[in-house]
Amino acid sequence: MARPDVNRFGEMDVFVRVVETGGFSAAAQKCGMTPSAVSKLVARLEDRLGARLFNRSTRRQQLTAEGAAFYDRSLRILADLDEAEREASASATAQGKVRLSCNLPVGRQLLIPALPLFFERYPGVSLDLHLSDEVVDLLEERADVAIRSGTLKDSRLVARFLGESGHQVVAAPDYLARHGAPQHPRELVEHNCLGFSYRRIEPDWPFLGRQAQDPEPIGNTLASDGDSLRHLVLAGLGLARLGTFQVRDDIAAGRLVPVLEDFNPGDTKPMHALYLGKGGHLPARVRAVLDFLAEHVRIA
Template identity: 35%
Template sequence: MDRILLMTSFARAVETGSFSAAARDLGIGQPRVSRDIAALEDHLQTRLLHRSTRKLTLTPEGERYYADARRILDAVGEAESSLLKPAEATGLLRVACPTALAHAFVLPHVPDFLARHPAVSLDLQISDRYAGLVDEGVELAIRIGHLEDSALRARRVALFKRVCVASREYLAVHGVPETPDDLRAHECVVYTLLTSGSTWRFKDAEVTVSGRLRVSSPEAVRDAVTAGVGVGYGPQWLFADGLQDGRLVLLLRDHEAPPVPIQMLYVANRLLPKRALVFMDYFAAAFARVAGLNGGLDG
């Protein structure tokens, strides 16, 4: 029994979401993947996956085994890579990234990154949904905010300010809020995927806001605020164009909260392959060149 092959079939099934997708990725038949995973479960005497016609779901035992198997496979790949081509990053790298951040600061640099590392393939998973690094096969996640999961490690690559803004047209009709508490009387455009929900954080207060428009996209917040729908809250770089050309106005500047970190997260007990290390180094340097990200401090 070749346990590395069995682990590989299992890990790719988890990461791709199906036996057939794993088979295509590995260049083998779907029945082979199914047999490999069945053999692995028989060897371990435990069920690793719940199968259904729609998707595969890890059992609790499968979650634990996947984390260990992924770490082992990464170590094997890194060991082989270091002998075959010591200076070259290789393989498929899966990176999760928030939508607005991806479009503003990651995607513009992807062509150059891939040109510099021709043996690396990039699966950039752009979503504001919280992607799991263990159960979804993601090696790196770019996330906004402070690290709260002790199973993860973080490299801080940037800092930015969250600001409150509105259009001149909106303020002319509704007035200018002077304190965070004044926002309770204003139409606020609520970003539904904000980790704090509809609570906006300031230096000296947390205010639960409301409004008739709720959206699940940062860009939609920006567009709605620019159109005069209401007051918005988000990273200053999101509103940079409107602030620069005068369509938008910064509000409550004396109440701004401390800067928020942008971090690259990875699983603490997993050996990072070189493709992940070069990605972190490249984009930390790219973020450092953006004034709105406060110099991209390493942490």
């Protein structure tokens, strides 16, 4: 049993900072301590645990197997502590900071335009927005809510359905004027087909009647997120297959033109707001965000 004068939460926090920053000096800057103090704290922690947490070298600190296990458990404990403190301080009123992770197209086209209404309704809540198409681990990032598309796999998370979106292949009118519009998916090999730079679970370009031997569409530019891909298409660089909610306004305004609609398989991708809360005890600030997303940031 730990001595009462040992600040175990403080030790965990410093230890996690060392892992995340890659060394004692960087962690010391984050924690407002000296590198020597951080080194001594980690050494005391190892002595108390009776286990080596790092394999030390002159260049970096590498986790041992015991250190990796302790790091994973520390992340969960610190996240629970943060949640307990925020929930206690907020009581029943929606107030405090909510960390919200969201992909770029949904964030820029659906979430941000709705935020003035959100802050008018919940003036005591502040948001820490992380907009990226990269998948975020809620525990590691200490995020409260994440908006994600596609099939759900993480059983630790609770999902709130926000709708689903179809897909369309689109191009700018000037691109089609220069290169013509493809009439069959096989003709895409003659076009500049823009895509994503990260690996996706499902095929990027499924079409009705497509055969396994049909060539994959390829192009000269890849993008790391859907919002950048949309802007590449708007610039007339090529064709792309994007979510209908992303391009609906562009099509209505004539900035983009759908192509190969006769071969659109009609596939849809669900969108959910995910959060950690299987026990049913959600802080008012998180529940306010979830309720607002379900009402005003719906995908269709």
